[in-house]
Amino acid sequence: MNIYIYSLIALFMKDNMRCVVYEKYGGPEVLEIKSVPIPTISDKEVLVKVYSVCVTTGDCRLRSLDMPGGMKFLARLGLGYNKPRNPVPGMMFSGVVESVGSAVTKFKVGDEVFGSAMKASCEFLKINEDKDIVLKPSNLSFNEAAAVPFGGVSSLIFLRDFTKLKSGQKILINGASGELGLFAVQLAKYYNCEVTAVCSGKSFDLVKSLGADFVIDYTKENFMENGKTYDVIFDTIGKITFKNSLNSLVHKGKFVETVASLLDYLTVLRTSIFGGKKFVAGVAIGKVADLEFLKTLIEEEKIKPIVAKVFSFEDIARAHAFAEGGTKVGSCIVEVVKHE
Ligand SMILES: NC(=O)c1ccc[n+]([C@@H]2O[C@H](COP(=O)([O-])OP(=O)(O)OC[C@H]3O[C@@H](n4cnc5c(N)ncnc54)[C@H](OP(=O)(O)O)[C@@H]3O)[C@@H](O)[C@H]2O)c1
DSSP states (O other), X not given: OOHHHHHHHHHHHTTEEEEEXXXXXXXXXXXXXXXXXXXXXXXXXXXXXXXXXXXXXXXXXXHHTOOSTTHHHHHHHHHOSSSOSSOOOOOEEEEEEEEEOTTOOSOOTTOEEEXXXXXXXXXXXXXXXXXXXXXXXXXXXXXXXXXXXXXHHHHHIIIIIISOOOTTOEEEEETTTSHHHHHHHHHHHHTTOEEEXXXXXXXXXXXXXXXXXXXXXXXXXXXXXXXXXXXXXXXXXXXXXXXXXXXXXXXXXXXXXXXXXXXXXXXXXXXXXXXXXXXXXXXXXXXXXXXXXXXXXXXXXXXXXXXXXXXXGGGHHHHHHHHTXXXXXXXXXXXXXXXX
C-alpha cells in the first residue's frame, strides 16, 4: 500500500475512537474493542475524553443477563430481547472536557469531571450538561473519581431515600467490603449510626478504618444466631434473606436488599401495607444532586472511594471477570488512557 492510501486511512480514522462493544449477551469473552466514530455533540452537550471507567457488578449483569428471579425476562424487554440494543457497556466515568456545545454554560474545555452516562467504556463520551456530570473532587485521582458514582450513589439512595436512615440507629451491613458496602459503612457513620460490618477477616482493618463500630467475620460467625438485633439490616450483595434475618431485626426494623426478585417485590408491597418488620428494595437511580452531595463529603474528607484493582483498556475482559467475581474489595477501574 502506498503512502497516499495510508494518509487517506489516517484521515478517515482521525474521527474514530476505541470503544468496548458486545454484540451478544454472555461472559466477559463477548467484549471486543472496536473502532467507532467519535460522538458528535449538540448545543447542550459536552464531549468528555474518558480517563477512567468503573466496571461494576451492574455492568456485568447487563452484559450477562444474570438477573434475580423473574427479572431476566423484564431485562430482555428493556435491553433488547436477543441482543443488546446498546452494545457499549459502562456508565461510571471520569475524564476531561474535550469540547462543549454552543449553549453549554456549566463546563469549559479542560474541566476535570466525573459522573454517569451511557456508553462510557470508550475513549470519548457525550453527555448533556444538565445530566449526571460534575466537576471531579479536587482531592481524588481520576481512578478514584470513577469509583464514586456506582457504590456511592447506590448506597446513598438505599440508605437515605429507601431506608430513611436516622441518627442513632443500629445498622448491620452485609457485604461491607464490597463496592456498595464500603460506601454504606461510611455513609451510615456520616448519618450517626452504630455500624456492624459483616465481611471476611481480610477486610476488618479497612472497614474499621472507615468507621465500622463492630465487625463480624461471616466465614466464622452467623450474625443471625448471635441474639443481637438491629434497626436496619442492609444486604448489599444479595446473600441473605428477609425470612432468615427476621430474628435479628427489632420490631418495625427494616431489611434492605439490593438484589431483589419479583417475589421479593411482592414481600416489599405486603410489608409496606401491614405493620411490623419491613422488606425494602428498589432500583437506585441517582441524580446530579447526589453526585454533588458525595463530592462535598469527599472534599470534606468524610467519605472516600476505595479502588480494588486497576486494569488497562485492553484488559477489559479480565476487568469484567474480576468485577463479577464477588471478591473485590471496593471498585474495579479500567484506565482508558494511561494517566496515573
Ligand atoms: N438495586 C439496585 O439499584 C442496585 C444498585 C447497585 C448495585 N446493585 C447490586 O448490588 C450487588 C452488590 O454489588 P457490589 O458491586 O457492591 O458487590 P461486590 O463489590 O462484588 O461485593 C464483593 C464483596 O462481597 C463480599 N462477600 C462475598 N460473599 C459474602 C458473604 N457471604 N457475606 C459477606 N460478604 C461477602 C466479598 O468479601 P470476601 O471476598 O472477603 O468474601 C467482597 O468484598 C450487585 O449484585 C449489584 O447488582 C443493585
